[in-house]
Amino acid sequence: MGRLILRRLLATVPVLVLVTFGVFLLIHLVPGDPVEAMLGESQDAVAKETLRHELGFDQPLYVQYVTWIGHVVQGDLGRSVRTHQTVLDNVSHRIRPSLELAVFAMLISLCVAIPLGIVTATHRNSVIDSLGTSFVLFGICMPNFVIALLLIFVFGVTLHWLPISSYTDPFDDPVAGLRSLMLPAITLGLALAAVIARTLRSSLLETLADDYVRTARAKGLAEWTVVRGHALKNALIPVVTVLGLQFGTLIGGAVITEYIFALPGVGRLVVDAVFARDYPLVQGVVLLICVGFIASNLVVDILYGWIDPRIRYSA
Amino acid sequence: MIGERRWQFVRRALSARFARFGGIVVLVVVAMAISAPFISPYDPIKQDLSTALSTPSLAHPLGTDNNGRDVLARVIWGTRISLAAGLVSVAIGALAGCLLGLAAGYWGGGIDGFLMRLVDAVLSFPALVLALALGAVLGAGLPGVLLALGVVYTPTFARLMRGQVLTIRTREYVHAARLLGGRDWWILARHVLPNAASPIVVQASLSIGFAILAEASLSFLGLGVQPPDPAWGSMINAGRGYLQQAPWMVFGPGAALFLTVLGLNFVGDALRDALDPRTRG
Numbered sequence: 001m002g003r004l005i006l007r008r009l010l011a012t013v014p015v016l017v018l019v020t021f022g023v024f025l026l027i028h029l030v031p032g033d034p035v036e037a038m039l040g041e042s043q044d045a046v047a048k049e050t051l052r053h054e055l056g057f058d059q060p061l062y063v064q065y066v067t068w069i070g071h072v073v074q075g076d077l078g079r080s081v082r083t084h085q086t087v088l089d090n091v092s093h094r095i096r097p098s099l100e101l102a103v104f105a106m107l108i109s110l111c112v113a114i115p116l117g118i119v120t121a122t123h124r125n126s127v128i129d130s131l132g133t134s135f136v137l138f139g140i141c142m143p144n145f146v147i148a149l150l151l152i153f154v155f156g157v158t159l160h161w162l163p164i165s166s167y168t169d170p171f172d173d174p175v176a177g178l179r180s181l182m183l184p185a186i187t188l189g190l191a192l193a194a195v196i197a198r199t200l201r202s203s204l205l206e207t208l209a210d211d212y213v214r215t216a217r218a219k220g221l222a223e224w225t226v227v228r229g230h231a232l233k234n235a236l237i238p239v240v241t242v243l244g245l246q247f248g249t250l251i252g253g254a255v256i257t258e259y260i261f262a263l264p265g266v267g268r269l270v271v272d273a274v275f276a277r278d279y280p281l282v283q284g285v286v287l288l289i290c291v292g293f294i295a296s297n298l299v300v301d302i303l304y305g306w307i308d309p310r311i312r313y314s315a
Numbered sequence: 316m317i318g319e320r321r322w323q324f325v326r327r328a329l330s331a332r333f334a335r336f337g338g339i340v341v342l343v344v345v346a347m348a349i350s351a352p353f354i355s356p357y358d359p360i361k362q363d364l365s366t367a368l369s370t371p372s373l374a375h376p377l378g379t380d381n382n383g384r385d386v387l388a389r390v391i392w393g394t395r396i397s398l399a400a401g402l403v404s405v406a407i408g409a410l411a412g413c414l415l416g417l418a419a420g421y422w423g424g425g426i427d428g429f430l431m432r433l434v435d436a437v438l439s440f441p442a443l444v445l446a447l448a449l450g451a452v453l454g455a456g457l458p459g460v461l462l463a464l465g466v467v468y469t470p471t472f473a474r475l476m477r478g479q480v481l482t483i484r485t486r487e488y489v490h491a492a493r494l495l496g497g498r499d500w501w502i503l504a505r506h507v508l509p510n511a512a513s514p515i516v517v518q519a520s521l522s523i524g525f526a527i528l529a530e531a532s533l534s535f536l537g538l539g540v541q542p543p544d545p546a547w548g549s550m551i552n553a554g555r556g557y558l559q560q561a562p563w564m565v566f567g568p569g570a571a572l573f574l575t576v577l578g579l580n581f582v583g584d585a586l587r588d589a590l591d592p593r594t595r596g
Contacts, residue, residue, distance in 0.1 A: 018436035029452045141576040143528050145535050145551060146569035149558060157559050252443030256532060260555070270444065271536060274451040286440070286448050294439050 004305045008298055016294065020072065023287045024065050027055075027279045038081050038277050051081065055280065077284035082276050087284030091266060097167055098265035101188065101257065102250055104181050106243075108189030109196055116193070117200025121235075122227060124205065132197065139194025144253050148187040148260045155183060165262040184261045188253045192246055199242045204235040237307055244300025248293055328589035337581020344575050348394040357385035359392040359545045368561045378563035380553065382543075386567045389545035393568060396546045397575060400461060400530035400539075401523040407465025408526075409519050412472025417503055419473065420480025431477070434470040442467045446529060450538040460539045464526050475518055479511035486510075517587045524579035531572055547572045 030037050035052050056064045071078070077087035120132035156164035162182050170177025207213060208231050216226045255267035262268070266285065273281040328334055347354065363383035371378040377386035419430040437445070446463040453459030483489060484507065492502045533539040534548030542549055547568040554564025 014432045015435045015439055018432055019439050022436060022440075026448055026452055029449070031454065137577060137580070138573075141524070141528075141580060142573050143531055143535075143548075143569075143576075145532065145548075146565070146572065149551065149555060149565050149569070153558050153562055153565075248441035251441040252532075255443055255447065256536065259536060270447060274447060275537070277451075279452070282448055282451060286444060289441060289444055290439050293441055297439075 005302055008301050019290050023283055024068055026283055078280040080278050080281040082278050094266045094269045097263050101184055104185035105188035108185050109192035112193040113196035116197040121201045121204035136194045136198045139190050144187050144191055145256050151183045167263050184257045188257050200239050203238045207231040207235040247296045324589050328585040331585035331588040333581040334585035337578045340574055340578025341582050344394050347391050348398045351392050355388045355391045357388040359389045360543045371563055377567040380564050390567050390571045393545045393547045396540055397527045401527040404461045404464035404526045405519050405522045408468025409472045412469040413476045415473040416476025420477040434473045437470045450533055455538045457540050460533050464529050468522055483507050483510050513590050520586050521583035524576040528576055
């Protein structure tokens with residue numbers, strides 16, 4: 001197990017270096033002068049020169065990268081050109097709603113996907129299976145911003161059951177907090193539920209055809225005992241991988257969901273920074289998101305090795 | 316013989332679940348995109364404030380928007396932008412990815428190691444965040460979005476092509492071509508690429524639907540096609556503020572987007588099943 005962790009950690013290092021290089025280059029892809037793009041043409045030359053010097057644009061590219069990466073490893077990811085707050089300050093103020101949204105969405109998706117995956121696999125080619133497959137197709141093909149607007153239209157505008165654009169921290173007021181996160185979490189959770197249910201269905205179908213499942217049935221065990229006690233555990237292994245892979249989709253979905261429901265999260269911060277042309281903030285937040293994504297993939301890889309010993313031994 | 320195999324492939328593809336429905340949807344969308352100037356009932360850009368926010372009727376089957384523009388006409392013209400976005404961004408991703416995958420798989424060694432780490436690095440960016448960041452620096456508008464989505468799709472094709480090439484380069488006919496003195500690029504173009512193409516075509520067909528969704532997401536956020544041009548994502552965003560008075564502004568383009576992606580998914584699944592019957596669920 002230690003060998004697997006070491007191997008995965010070492011494999012992450014070159015990827016991290018290339019990611020930092022890509023994020024660093026982002027600001028230099030701006031057509032024309034990035035300083036002019038950020039401040040606009042109306043700003044005076046002194047302000048532009050000051051910002052250019054602050055961002056190190058008057059240095060050669062490799063010097064800029066070395067200086068920037070030097071600051072990054074010390075935890076200095078830069079500063080917003082609009083608010084002059086550090087990136088870490090900006091993110092730390094916004095991370096809580098994003099995490100609450102992600103956890104809530106994940107819970108909803110698992111509560112929907114696991115029963116759905118089991119029922120559609122155990123009732124293959126039945127009406128239930130067709131309904132389940134239709135739900136999966138809906139979740140995968142319907143863009144989450146349309147799902148969000150549908151939910152707002154039904155539960156917010158028509159029925160007035162849930163708030164459509166306010167945020168209350170569930171730790172301050174649990175009822176109001178959960179109500180404010182309900183629609184965004186369903187929006188984000190539905191697409192995730194569709195992918196997990198599809199993976200679990202096909203994985204369970206494969207497992208249910210295995211010899212040891214046939215043996216369990218031959219022993220006279222009830223079907224539910226066979227599914228729960230013998231097939232489900234093994235069928236859940238690919239679901240762990242999918243959950244890890246879906247972390248990226250979750251972040252992308254959160255960007256749009258937070259934008260629609262006006263949640264003050266990290267996704268909304270990225271969109272606001274993009275429209276304000278606050279490139280150092282975009283750069284810092286994107287780097288943090290990527291590091292989080294790489295870390296989550298690493299955890300899933302290691303978890304996968306822990307669940308399935310074959311992977312541990314092949315490493 | 317080849318004709319018979321192709322016919323079998325088409326029959327297998329058509330027998331997949333919902334393949335015919337998907338095929339019809341895709342054909343209708345393509346026909347709409349091509350014949351938009353002839354079938355569109357109104358000018359999609361011309362404003363007529365006297366008919367603003369009209370409910371769906373015979374004159375305006377999907378109603379009108381806040382500027383009095385016919386929603387159906389804008390949905391029909393929007394198919395052009397969506398299809399172009401899907402096709403061009405996937406073509407960019409497939410071309411760049413195939414070249415990288417060919418080089419990595421064929422030459423191996425340090426080139427393979429470097430290119431695959433590069434691919435891993437691009438995959439470390441959540442897709443929409445990467446598209447958003449690239450779209451932000453390249454500027455709002457369709458070209459920036461196409462390029463950004465092309466970059467997002469490149470790693471998938473690179474990995475797929477590399478895997479194919481690793482298998483094909485050990486085949487006897489590749490060794491024979493090398494022994495006959497064939498140059499690397501000739502072997503790649505004449506022997507490797509044609510034999511590795513099938514999974515790439517399937518992946519491309521599956522990716523187009525998701526590229527259309529991604530373009531719509533970026534347009535929804537305001538980074539894609541700019542108003543007054545009719546793109547489904549920006550139309551839905553414009554309708555967001557009128558959800559109570561005119562929900563048709565959202566649900567017309569939303570339904571078009573959903574059906575198009577659904578149809579493309581069915582076609583992609585059918586092609587995949589026809590190539591590899593083991594994947595049939």
